[in-house]
Amino acid sequence: MRRVTLDLDGVGYQEAMRVIRLVMRCEHSRDVRFRDSAGCNGFHIWFRCSLDSCDACRMVFDDPGRWDLDLDRPRVTGDVLWDVKVYRKAGHMIRLEAGDWHEGVE
Numbered sequence: 001m002r003r004v005t006l007d008l009d010g011v012g013y014q015e016a017m018r019v020i021r022l023v024m025r026c027e028h029s030r031d032v033r034f035r036d037s038a039g040c041n042g043f044h045i046w047f048r049c050s051l052d053s054c055d056a057c058r059m060v061f062d063d064p065g066r067w068d069l070d071l072d073r074p075r076v077t078g079d080v081l082w083d084v085k086v087y088r089k090a091g092h093m094i095r096l097e098a099g100d101w102h103e104g105v106e
Contacts, residue, residue: 036099
């Protein structure tokens with residue numbers, strides 16, 4: 001079983017739940033979890049997939065820029081979600097943390 005992550009940017013709660021339900025319907029997915037993203041602009045989804053060579057969920061649901069960058073990376077260094085996002089705004093450092101992981105659909 002390999003770990004798969006999805007970064008859903010710019011989607012609301014209802015859309016994220018729709019994606020989670022679709023992922024959970026797949027006979028190859030297990031242990032589906034989700035959380036608010038560190039940037040507070042979407043959701044992270046994490047699950048296990050029994051198919052090592054299948055990237056269908058990432059191709060359909062993942063942030064397209066993230067997916068495109070991961071195509072040029074070794075698999076072990078891609079498919080990463082950040083717990084913390086730090087950036088500078090108006091001369092101040094802003095630190096945002098991702099939410100807690102939740103199992104399945106709420």
